[in-house]
Amino acid sequence: MHTTETLEKIQLLQSFPENRENAYTVGFSHDGQRFAAAGGLRAAFIYDLHKAKPIGGLLDHSQSIYSVKFSKNGKWFFSTGRDGKVMVYDAEKFDKIAVLLPEFDLESAPPQIIPNFTLALNPDQTLLAVGASGGVMRLYRTDDWSLHKVLPLHQGNIRSIAFSPNGELCATGSSDRMVKILDGNTFEELQTIEGHGDVVFSVRFSPDGKTFATGGKDARLRIWSVDGKKFTPKVKLLAHTFAIKSMQFLPNAHELVTVSQDKTIKLWDLEKMLATQIIDKTCGGHAFTINSVDLSPDQPHMITGSDDKTVKLWKIS
Template identity: 25%
Template sequence: LENHRDAVFSVSFSPDGKTIATGSRDSTVRLWSKDGKKIQTLQGHQARVFSVSFSPDSQTIVSGSWDKAVKLWSFKGTERQRLKKLRAAVRSVNFSPDGLMIAAGSDDNTIKLWSRRNLCNGELKSANLKPANLKPTVGLDHNTNFLPFCLTPTILKGHDDVIWSVSFSPDSQMLVSGSEDETVKLWSRDGKQIRTLKGHKGKVFSVSFSPDGKIIASASGDKTVKLWNLKGQEIETLIGHNDGVFSLSFSPDGKILASSDSSGNVIMWDMDISLDFNDLLGRACDWIGDYLKHNAEIDESDRTLCDGIKPKSK
């Protein structure tokens, strides 16, 4: 796909598989058909576009930019809504799978969560939910089938450095984030921090849930990909890259994990083989589970170490 005038930072397939969105250093978002034909150029950002993502119905595109703006676009190329401008550059944006929330990770070390306006806490009454009641702006899409997002986002604080990646769980109930502070954080849908996953020795550039929602993958400048369970326990470290790992993605069936590094290499990991360690851990927990639960000399904090960890055969 050749048409951008500068580097492409983000690529996203629509859920229906018909359209590709790209975000570029040339400050534009472009839409393409799956056979490579350009459909639309979305203009409005004033600086490089770091991240693009489709809504679950494939009809809306969200973009985040160095210009501190998060924008919502229609498939036809009109701007549907301009979310409140942030205080810092936006590195990552993502729709929740249920389409009711948008997350944005930025350079001010925070995550912003916007909800659809029918979920706002008294922000607008039902009479004001129509997009036509928004302040008119040039190019704003007034399609009444589009339900706008709340004016005020929930702010998630906890990271100590730039946030490079945010991703929702398949059931939309959790959010995972990766940061330059070398940590991965797990959050609840309402913005509460659940736990911090520590283990990387470099900046975390990309995070993702597996399609079944049971595994979190993280990619780092330390040249590794790590796999974690939802309890925050490291399942395995995937070693094979010779440079920092910047992006990763699961196949729809969860059997393959693809990761790419700054040298231009892509590694395809077979998750069935990679997770043999998890099966071994499950068997070990199956063996010592009763000991952890009932031995009087075990600290109370250690009694739940094996909760939920089982071998594949169970």
């Protein structure tokens, strides 16, 4: 029956309690064999998919970590957060490669700390994008970690950045309720998209680049069709009862996972615009706000991080 099939799509494999504080961010390595989780404890934990406990921890931040990311080329691992630092590590041995610090206005007294909320790499891995407080996006060159551009884009904090699969577009979501679409090469602003009533926590392009999704504090999921640089609205849906904190497309490009402050994980069929699976605490899900979700590159696994201080590993069939 249909109900049995949906129950089998995403299954819990293991819970990891090591954070001891809220887990704000999770991310898989390029080969899907490792993943990282971090949050309020100020430590980034590294896990091996086949081991029951973390294989190591990184303790270079002085405040909460809001974003972790492995590069798709397998070379680097990044973390950033409230202290404004971006840590760059070797993704195999986790040796420190660089520490990227935002410039400060030396005339301001005292100088303002600039929290960073999100990280993204363009598809050819030549630029690291950092979304920060004050609506600023910074771009760093990955060949020498020099600052490439500083772009004042929003009136509020940038909470999410995504590149289209071909690298031609870059999208940002902000606490000013706006989504900006930029040229992925020149970073010239192409379009401002309105449509959320509050903070935009997550922006994502589908793996085939033909669909664009946004989710935010207003609990709404918005879907656009993408043709070249043209965005056509398709659906606006009240998808959760509280904020959508993060989301990821499945490789098939027509399924999307959303996680929410309402403590649920939802799997969406975007062709039918129906939630085909809803996971809450009674199904092995989280007890509090779910902040982050990521899928392994080859899809069989998913990780989620929550304010219940756990990270959960799931199998996708």
